[in-house]
Amino acid sequence: MSSDADRTGKAGVIVAPDDASPIDKLAHSVLDDLLYNIVHDLLIKVHRDEKTARANTAAIKIEKMAAEASETSTPDSRPDVRIETDAAIYEDGKVLLKGNPLKTTKDILCPRCHLPRLLCPTDGKGAKKPDPGIIYCKKHPYIEKPGFDIYGQTWVAPGPGRGKKKKDMEKKLDPNDASSPAPGEGTAKDRPPNVLSFPSATCSKCKRCILVTRLNNHMGSCIGNSGRNASRAAAQKISNGGSNGGSQNNDNTPPGSQKGTPLPASRAASPRKRDGDEFDEDADESDPTNPKKKKLKPTTLTKKVILKTKGTPANKKDKVKGNSMLNVEQRADDDDSKDSTVQVAPKKSASKGGGPSPAKKLKLGPTKPQLPIPAPKKVNRDRDVESESSGTLSSPPQ
Amino acid sequence: MAARPGTPASPKNFKIQPPQPGQPLYGCEHVQRLFNQDQATTNTSIQHYKAILRNILDYSPINAQTAKAAEGPTITTSLTSTYLCLQCPSTLTEDDCVKHGNKKSHRFYVDSRSGALYCQMCDDIVWDPTFEDLRLTKIGTGSFTASRKRKQDDLLAVDPVKDNPQYISTNTTVASCKASGLRGIYNAGATCYQNVVLQSFLHNPVLRNFYLSDGHQSSNCEVPYCLSCAMDDMFQDFYAVENTNGYTAANILSGFWISEKKAFENLVTTKEQDAHEFFQFLAEELHERNGDGKKPETGSEHSCNCIIHQTFYGKLQSTTTCQHCAGVTNQVQSFLDLSLPLENLTQKKGKKSGNAKAPAMTLQECLDEEYIKSDKCEYRCHSCNSMQQARRQTAIKCLPNVLSIQLKRFEFKQGRNERAAKIETPVHFPLQLNMLPYTERARTGDTKENFELARSCTYDLLSVVVHVGEIDTGHYVSYCRVGDQWFAFNDHKVELASKSDVLGAKAYLLFYIVRSLA
Incomplete structure (x- = not known):
């Protein structure tokens, strides 16, 4: 810095000549x-x-x-x-x-897991091959590479050729895999491992599995008032209002029979719609390898992270420490009669609708790895859940 | 140098930070020696450091930037850093530091622009836990005791039991280091207008801390299809699990469909919608789930302690001055966001430059137009008891913690086919926004020398929502900042973004977060 100090300033800007104003x-x-x-x-x-x-x-x-x-x-x-x-x-x-x-000190250890931090991204701009002999902290530098996201994942390009045919679905698309945690861990067989694909989600009203891209449309017709159901309901309202007012309407159907149309049935009565929405379900039922998988809600195992206890400010997130407690979630099942296909209802609606239900989230203290389980049937299901989504488990409690 | 106490008169003994696991006790060996001399030295050092920080942060920068030469009467005021001696009241230039150190054996200096401590023996800046805590508290809250006053009492209140690291560690669960809160959200069919708003909520530190500290526990909530529970679940799925794939916001979507908000009835369709309307909807819905349950009436001075009010709501005051009798009427109303019209200013600027294409303008120009300039109106004056000409001016009475700004790019043009049009004028917005000129205090009092007030009105850009495409069809993408890094969110795609990407975007919604809770 000092060598150039005569001709340039501290930041290297050329000093004005002596005869300048x-x-x-x-x-x-x-x-x-x-x-x-x-x-x-x-x-x-x-x-x-x-x-x-x-x-x-x-x-x-x-x-x-x-x-x-x-x-x-x-x-x-x-x-x-x-x-x-x-x-x-x-x-x-x-x-x-x-x-x-x-x-x-040359390296950096993660203050949380005490493992060394990876200092360069594994791909894209500035990438370096990590030392395979070292177990690194799971927080990696983000990847900057066109066409890939910060985790090095890519996505199905929109455009033609994306549509799936029914015969392909049977062997190819397993929606549960798509929603499983790490797409990099050998999920779909004929797709590159890091491609993000569209998962399915459960409609909270009709409990059906819907491909996420159709979820809004589905909810529109299932819950909302934008489907054909809505126009019927509206027509019914008008005609009811009309007959109450005593005016003549030219609809021959008596109001009673219109009212009699059960709401859920009208949904199933739409074959085209059903075909679209329940594509995955059909495909899955014809898949002999895992008849149950489909019915599980994608994120069955939720872990609670709590920065601080209730009522205290949580702006010191660096202080988060201690054992990781898993919250095993249990659901009240309101349609136990259909025991062959276990339908897992979204937790909110099920537990809230179904009166006294077992605690939904049970916190496992660090000293209590097991908890009393209410019913044997649920044990099975929980084990299923645990084994199937074991990939969502993070590093074991330390 | 008036702020510096000459002698440590206070009998109070200062303590250094207790040892924390995974952190050295002192910034360097020399700070260690300083603190281990005797209690008196520790007291003076900490007192001096506090005085220097006050000097730097609460007074005109000219104070700290002016150095007196070691010998002779030369006084230098520089734009670059000067060094304030920790052990005596001298302010020195970089070059004079060495001389001063050799002469007086004073080895610690404070950088006048950041408050960082420089150790001459290390020849490096040291980050000592004790000094650094003082510096951050002072910058973050304006004072050294974090919970002295303030509107943010609830956010800052520290319970000594619950602040104990031991207590925290036994009552918290640690998320995996991989869980960073950075995930995309799948588009469930024209729901990108929801995704961008959800992303801006997810990366809002105030809301994040609220939900991650069990502010609304979905396990204890009895409301069916509660949107706040859906938010709680979403925060868990973003910050507690290792998934890096997209998130399916099914519960948010169903809560949205099931919600019966008359004002937002036409929002609930499968068609493309306005992100700003969804923001308003979500804010009102979350307020009702977490707050006093009252409907936030627009135009009234509604205040509530719920997380949404603590985060987003501020107050506007409009002052109407009668041109006839000079009588003044004040009206205060709370606001969720500031909506800035672009059309008038675009036309004005377009005329001036004579160009067909409207030139770019700045966010500050739009704010000037709304919150500094006054306009004429007619109103019924009480003292004159008749309709009178009046001047009306609106200013901000109370700034929110997170300031949301909508740039009204969708303007309904009357007459011409009665069709709405999108204004594509670029509006330049800063990474750092000073809101002081638009406050009511700036209008009524002299705020030039109040640096603490200025700091409490400084906002940092947090997220940007951008609409791409036409008025009636298009796509929403957003940018959010995590720490100092910006990320671009396009439904389930998350990519790194540079500051120039962010600042070059044609923003529709802007979220700024206050820098200091002073």
Whole structure:
């Protein structure tokens, strides 16, 4: 910086010549200072993130060593040992830095899982091959590559050729796979593993599985008033209103018979619509390998993350620590009669409609890995759920 | 230097931050030595640091940017950083630091533009947990004790028991490091107008903290098809599971279809809809599920403690001054968002430049038009007891934590075929927005020297909703910021975005978040 300081300013802007007007000189100088400040601010931000991460890494490493050295298994106790590394000293349960962590510490450990962070993306811009011998923290740098998303996933291009034929569906499309967690883990057989495909979801009213792209249309006709049902209802309203008012209407059907048309039946009575909406279901039922899979709600196993307890501000999300508690969700089943095909209703409607129901979400404390299970039938289902969506489980509780 | 107390008169003993696992106790060996001398040194160091931060943040930057040379009467005011000595009241230029350090053995200096601590022995900036906590609290809340006052009491209130790290760790579940909250949302058939609004809610830190701290537990809620429960589930699925594929917002969609809001009846169709209307719908619905249950009446001064009101609602005050008797009438009403018309300004600018194509304008120009300039109107004056000419001006009385701005790009043109048209004029919007000029306080009082107030009116861009295409058909995409990184959301596709992508977008909705809760 100092070598060029005569001809350029701090940020490298050329200093105005000596014979320039004072305003020129001032302008050059101000511009140089402002650019310098921008660089300074950026640098301070990056410096803070990097140095703090390295300092914390040094602390995590030495705490781990101290815990191993003292051989006490109780967590959070501060072992009474003295350990010294190149980067830090552990003494009286305190971590003291030695030297500048930017020089002494080269890698960065995740403050949460204590695994090394991957520092370059695995694909796209700035990509580097990760060391296959190292287990990295699951938080990876985001990928910047045209046609791929930040996780390196790609998607089915819109356009012709996307439509699926019924005979293809039987062997190809398994909607449960599509909604399963990681598309990268060997789901569909004839599709590249990282292609995002459209999953299915359960309509909360009729409990049918609908391909997500048709969900809005389906709900329009199932719940809302935009389907053909609606026009019938409207016609009925008009005709009822008309007859109440005593005016003549030229509809020959008596109001009673119009009213008698059951609402759900009218939906099934639309063959074309049904074909479209229930495509997946048909395909699935003809699939002998997994008759049940389809009926499960895509995200059956929900995990609760709670930053803090109720009522406290949660703006210190860095403090989130402790054991991961899984919430096993159980559903009240209101159509137990159809036991061959287990229909899992969306939890809200089922539990709220069905009177006293078993607790929907049970929190498993760290010390209680199992919980009392209300009915044997539900045990089975929960096991199913667990085994099938085991991919959604994150790293095991530490 | 008036703000710096000469002697540490306070008998209060300052403590350094207690040791935290996974974090060193001090920023460097030299800070460690400073804090381990004796209590008096610790007290003066912390007191001085606080005084310096006040000096930097609460007073004119000229104070901190002006350095006095080590020898002689030379006084330099510079645009770049100066260094404030932690151990004595000197302010020094970068070059004089070394001289001062050698002469007085003062080794710690505070950067005048950021408040960061520079250690001369390390020859580096050090991030000491004790000092850094003071700096962040001061910048974040305007004072050193986090819960002193303020409208955000509920957001900031700290329960000493519940703030204990031990308590937190035993009562929380840790999400996987992979769960980042970044997922797309599948388009369920012309629902991109919902997806963009949902994404902006998902990446709104205030709402995120509310839902992730069990603000509305879907397991305890008895309301059938509750949209707030659906939001709770969605936050869990974004921030707690490792899935990186798109999210199917089935519960939101069914809650939306089932909801019986008369005002939004025509929104509930399978056709393409307006994202702004959906935003209003979702805000009102969530307010009713979490708040006092009262309908938020437009035009009234409705206030409520629900999360939606704490996040989005501010207050506008319109002042009408009678031109005849100079009588003043004030009317206060709460607002969910600021709607800025573009049409008038576009025409005005178009005429000026004589160009057929309307030139670009800035967000600040639009805000000036609405909240600084006054307009003429007719009104019934009470004191004159007759219809009079009056001047009306609207200003913001109370700013929200998250400011949502709608740029009215869809304007209904009367006369010409009675058809709505889309205004494509680019509107430049900043990453950082100063709302102080549009507040009622700026109009009535002198706010030039109140830097804390200015900071509390500074907003950072949080998300941008963009409409691509024609008035009656098109597509919505959005940009959201997570930390310093921007992401582009296009239904289930999530990509990295650069700041220039974001700032170059033809925004329809803008969400700004307040920088400091002061």
